[in-house]
Amino acid sequence: MDTITIKDIANLCGVGVTTVSRAINNHPDISEDTKQMILQVIKENHYVPNNSARNLKRSASKTIAVLIKGITNPFFNRMLQVFEQETQKKKYSCILQRVDENQDEIDVAIELEKEKRLKGIVFLGGYFSHSKEKLDQLTIPFVLSTIGLTQEVDQDVYSWVSVDDFQESYKMTDYLCGLGHKKIAIISAGMDDESIGKLRYEGYRKALEHHGIKFNPNLVRCMKDDIESYSMENGYAVTRELLQSGEEFTALYAISDSLAVGACKAIFEAGKSVPEDYSVAGFDGLDISFYYNPSITTIRQPAEKIAKETIRILFDLIHKKTASEHRIFAAQLMARDSTKPLK
Amino acid sequence: MDTITIKDIANLCGVGVTTVSRAINNHPDISEDTKQMILQVIKENHYVPNNSARNLKRSASKTIAVLIKGITNPFFNRMLQVFEQETQKKKYSCILQRVDENQDEIDVAIELEKEKRLKGIVFLGGYFSHSKEKLDQLTIPFVLSTIGLTQEVDQDVYSWVSVDDFQESYKMTDYLCGLGHKKIAIISAGMDDESIGKLRYEGYRKALEHHGIKFNPNLVRCMKDDIESYSMENGYAVTRELLQSGEEFTALYAISDSLAVGACKAIFEAGKSVPEDYSVAGFDGLDISFYYNPSITTIRQPAEKIAKETIRILFDLIHKKTASEHRIFAAQLMARDSTKPLK
Structure with missing residues (x-):
């Protein structure tokens, strides 16, 4: 089945492409009857409006990405659930991107930012020793979540959430x-x-x-x-x-x-x-x-808390409610049956 | 920091927006000197070309989505890794979307298809009892992975991969x-x-x-x-x-x-x-x-095999190499220490 285009819809309706576009975008400059007729034809033909065109007008693609080093770690699995859940609450989508151990996550992020018009990025796992110059190439907000920070990184400039490992x-x-x-x-x-x-x-x-x-x-x-x-x-x-x-x-x-x-x-x-x-x-x-x-x-x-706080800070950054934030959560020693006093 | 637009770049370069666009898109109708100058300014200003505009020309957003029921299931975690890996090999991105137990995954899929211009969808987990009419509203290919199919679904029409549960x-x-x-x-x-x-x-x-x-x-x-x-x-x-x-x-x-x-x-x-x-x-x-x-x-x-085959079929569907495929993998009984003959 060929994809139906806006032209096909215009032809079927006997109107111009601009009129179809007005119907889709709820433009005031179109009669209610014409609009309803066009929307009906769109529905019957399962036409999916070209979203890139709409994105240009709306100028917002509501997507964030999570870049993970160590995707097989079950600890991250728990966090991913929360990322996905919290992102959905904000009506955003969440792209999941694995980064190999030997890959530069900033290069991956820059590429992804361009390709997907991301609004923000979570870096999950691995370590972070990138220069300010390099990080400045990222023009969208990001949060480092459960990541080891080395001295080279000016910790005050970037947002991060973790325990004190x-x-x-x-x-x-x-x-x-x-x-x-x-x-x-x-x-x-x-x-x-x-x-x-x-x-x-x-x-x-x-x-x-x-x-x-x-x-x-x-x-x-x-x-x-x-x-x-x-x-x-x-x-x-x-x-x-x-x-x-x-x-x-x-x-x-x-x-x-x-x-x-x-x-x-x-x-x-x-x-x-x-x-x-x-x-x-x-x-x-x-x-x-x-x-x-x-x-x-x-x-x-506290994996859930760390994940929630990561997303909270990321959206505060996106909405320019904060410049940078750092949060260290306390962890809890659970003494159980696998350890005992040495006799 | 405000986002830099193509207009800003044009002003900085002293050229028109069209000329900047030509430089970005490697259009033949621009001198090499001008192109290099513009690309230099773009680089220095960390300008990210508006990707939706480019998408319109290229007419391809290389994204698939995985819709998961039961995201906390560690079995799915293993499969997600493979989905992500295989998708990346094809230079596609993978959106991860949780579906609540009481949500209609087809409604979620239709919405997502529109919003993200998806090329394909994997439905993971849960069950599938949707009518043909409903499924036909999805205009992009999809594969059902480790999903229980009920009688109402005409199994021959849709592609699926699983074991014989x-x-x-x-x-x-x-x-x-x-x-x-x-x-x-x-x-x-x-x-x-x-x-x-x-x-x-x-x-x-x-x-x-x-x-x-x-x-x-x-x-x-x-x-x-x-x-x-x-x-x-x-x-x-x-x-x-x-x-x-x-x-x-x-x-x-x-x-x-x-x-x-x-x-x-x-x-x-x-x-x-x-x-x-x-x-x-x-x-x-x-x-x-x-x-x-x-x-x-x-x-x-065989979680990895199931996941690989799911993505293989999805891309064959996307590239119209197949109309529908079904694959049932054999599973293996592992007799271990937790069971013994009744005395």
């Missing part, structure tokens, strides 16, 4: 130390990481230091490059290696809940138990951390 | 019967459900019948309306009630893995174990079904 990670490690653990392994991001992974690792280091525990580099186990980052599969593979290495530890802190679940599985398969042989802790507060057997001690991030 | 559910129930279980409870969708939930329930009924097991309505437990459907939380709540009811059963078949995880948690909390006291089985093949403790017997749907 350093502080929350410190809190978890401090908790494990408080249970008497001294040999605390960590499943962390790669050492070249500049994102939340780095901040969580630094919180771990700081807590050990405060407790006077000598840092043992053999207990730092980085996620594998060739497996999806922050995933159960990655935690499983890393923990298998740790157990096989023979390096002694009594607690294992994984910087995401999915990693922690994989770690538990590797421990069970090695014929050991949690928390009797090894205490295991995670980070994020996914549902599975509660439903797992045993339930997993974790840091619960 | 009835047959796969039969397979799982048949497996439990084969282990000697006769009192097999099911966590199913509501009895008014018309989607995959209904098909999976019917597969369960059929397998019981074939094994000569008398159907016991007290062992059919519907998901709760006021809790997210197919979720861990729902499986947990339903199983607690089942256990408290005192109704005897030896196996529990949940029609999603998330429900099965919640069910296991309720069983553990009641001081019972899986599979020693109760065999538990799920459906979908989520990662967590393997990493859970114990690992959960399930039906593994």
